[in-house]
Amino acid sequence: MKTFNIKLVLLAICTSLLFVQCADDDDNGNIIEQDMCSDGLQNGDEEGIDCGGSECVPCEMSVDFTGVFVQEDIMGRPAVNTAFGGSDEVKNSYNIAATSERSDSLTDPMVNFQRIFEETLEGYHDVYGDALGVDLDYETNILGLDATAFAIVLANFDALQVAPNAPTTYFDGTNVLTGRTLGDDVIDISLTLMFGGTSGTRFDGNNGTPQLTSDGVGVGDRDLTLPFPYMEAAISQ
Amino acid sequence: MMKKTKIFAAIGGLSVVALAVFLIAADHIDSPTVAGTKVDIADFYAFEGENPNSTVFIATLQGPLEPGQVTQNAVFDKDVLVEFKIDNTGDFKEDLVIQAIRRDSVDKQFMYFFGPSDIDLPDTERDGVPGLTSTVNINDGIGKVEISTTEETFIGESGEIKFFAGPRRDYFYFDFNRFNEIASGAAAPEGFFPPGTASDFFENLNVLAIVVEVPNSLLGEAPDHIGGAVGIDGLPKAYNVWVSTKRKQ
Numbered sequence: 194m195k196t197f198n199i200k201l202v203l204l205a206i207c208t209s210l211l212f213v214q215c216a217d218d219d220d221n222g223n224i225i226e227q228d229m230c231s232d233g234l235q236n237g238d239e240e241g242i243d244c245g246g247s248e249c250v251p252c253e254m255s256v257d258f259t260g261v262f263v264q265e266d267i268m269g270r271p272a273v274n275t276a277f278g279g280s281d282e283v284k285n286s287y288n289i290a291a292t293s294e295r296s297d298s299l300t301d302p303m304v305n306f307q308r309i310f311e312e313t314l315e316g317y318h319d320v321y322g323d324a325l326g327v328d329l330d331y332e333t334n335i336l337g338l339d340a341t342a343f344a345i346v347l348a349n350f351d352a353l354q355v356a357p358n359a360p361t362t363y364f365d366g367t368n369v370l371t372g373r374t375l376g377d378d379v380i381d382i383s384l385t386l387m388f389g390g391t392s393g394t395r396f397d398g399n400n401g402t403p404q405l406t407s408d409g410v411g412v413g414d415r416d417l418t419l420p421f422p423y424m425e426a427a428i429s430q
Numbered sequence: 431m432m433k434k435t436k437i438f439a440a441i442g443g444l445s446v447v448a449l450a451v452f453l454i455a456a457d458h459i460d461s462p463t464v465a466g467t468k469v470d471i472a473d474f475y476a477f478e479g480e481n482p483n484s485t486v487f488i489a490t491l492q493g494p495l496e497p498g499q500v501t502q503n504a505v506f507d508k509d510v511l512v513e514f515k516i517d518n519t520g521d522f523k524e525d526l527v528i529q530a531i532r533r534d535s536v537d538k539q540f541m542y543f544f545g546p547s548d549i550d551l552p553d554t555e556r557d558g559v560p561g562l563t564s565t566v567n568i569n570d571g572i573g574k575v576e577i578s579t580t581e582e583t584f585i586g587e588s589g590e591i592k593f594f595a596g597p598r599r600d601y602f603y604f605d606f607n608r609f610n611e612i613a614s615g616a617a618a619p620e621g622f623f624p625p626g627t628a629s630d631f632f633e634n635l636n637v638l639a640i641v642v643e644v645p646n647s648l649l650g651e652a653p654d655h656i657g658g659a660v661g662i663d664g665l666p667k668a669y670n671v672w673v674s675t676k677r678k679q
Contacts, residue, residue, distance in 0.1 A: 233574030324618030409628025
C-alpha cells in the first residue's frame, strides 16, 4: 500500500513538472505539441479541420472558416501610401486597390496614383522651399530615378522585393531592395531617396544645408539577434 | 510661382495640417477608413531567416499600442483575414498566398495558418480584379498556434514552417514629432535633429505581430528583380511580396 502511494505521489509530481514546463513564460518560445484533433490540419479520417471522423468532435460543432473576405488595407514598401497618398480619398482608394492595378486603377479610374505621388513628392520640396524662401525641386536620386520613374516604382510596383538567394537589406549602401529586415532604417533610406538628390547628400545638414535625409534616430536598443519570432516581447510599462 | 500654385491646387488637401499627420508610421493609421480599426496594418517585413533557405514574413497590426492595459487588451479580430502575397512571376499579381485568421476554443485564442496556396482565380475576383476578395483556403492548413500574450510566447511548427501571433515591441523607429515640425515649416532651416537630440516616437510602443517563416522551396523560383524595369540593373532575382487585410462580408 505504502509503495503504491509513493508511486502515485511520484506520478503526481512528474505530471505537475510537465505542466510547469508547459507554462514556460520566458521569451524563448514554446513548441506546441498538437494531437490530431487540435493540430489545425484536416488529417486522419477528419471531415474538416480538427473535426468529424472517429476521433474528433462533429464538424457542426467545430471551427467555422466560411465567408468572403474583402480587402481593406494593404502594404508593400514602408511609408508609400502614408507619405505620398496626399488626401484621405486617395489613401482610401489605394488601400482597396490591387497591387497590379495601380498603374491603371480599375477601383477608381479618376485616381492616377503615379501622377499623385509625383505631385506629392514635388509638393514636399515646395513646402520646405517656401519655409526657406527659395524654389526647390526634386532632384534625380541615388538610384538614378527621376521624379516620374520614382513615382512609378512607388505607385505601380509597391511590394517588397525579397531575394531568396541574397542577404536581405532595404539599402545598405551597396546592396538594395532585397527585402526589409527589422533593423533596416527605412525612414533614412526613404528620406535619402526623396531629398538626397543624385549624390544622396543634397540636404544632409552639411555645408549649410538643412538635414532632411536622416531623422537622427536608429534602431536603438531593440534586439536584432533574437531567434524566431525575431521580435522582442511587448514593452510592459 | 505658376508651378507652385498648380501643385498646391493639385494636391489640395496637402495643407500643413494634412502634412502633420501624413507619415505617422510606415503604414500605421494610414487612411481614415482603416485608422483605429483591427484591419489597420502598421508595418511589413520580409527577410532571410535564421535558416538562409527560408523567408520570414512579418505583418504588424493595430499599432502603435501603449504598454500596459492597452497592449494587454489588444486582440486580433476574428473577422479579419491577414494575407501574405507572393508574386513569383514578376507581374505584381499574387501567385501564392499565406493566410492567417483567429479562431477560439472555449478558453483560448488561436491563430490558424493556411498555405502557401496557389491563387484560385474564381474565388479572388471582385469587379474583375483578382486579389481583392478571398475565402479561407481550408484545404491548405498549415496548423494553428495559441495566440501569445504579454506574458507567454507560443510558437507553432509544422514541417519546416514556423508561425507566431501576439503582441511584440514595435520595431518601427522615427522622430515623428520633429517630422511634424519639418512638415509645417517650423523646423526650417535646420531640418531633423542630430543623433542624441532626436527622439524615437515609437521606442516604447507595441504592436500585434503575425510572423511566419517558410522554406523558399515552397515559394517557387523568384523572377527577375523589378529594378531592371527602371534601369537599376544587376539586382538578384526577387519575389515581390506584400500584405493585405480583408474583412468578412
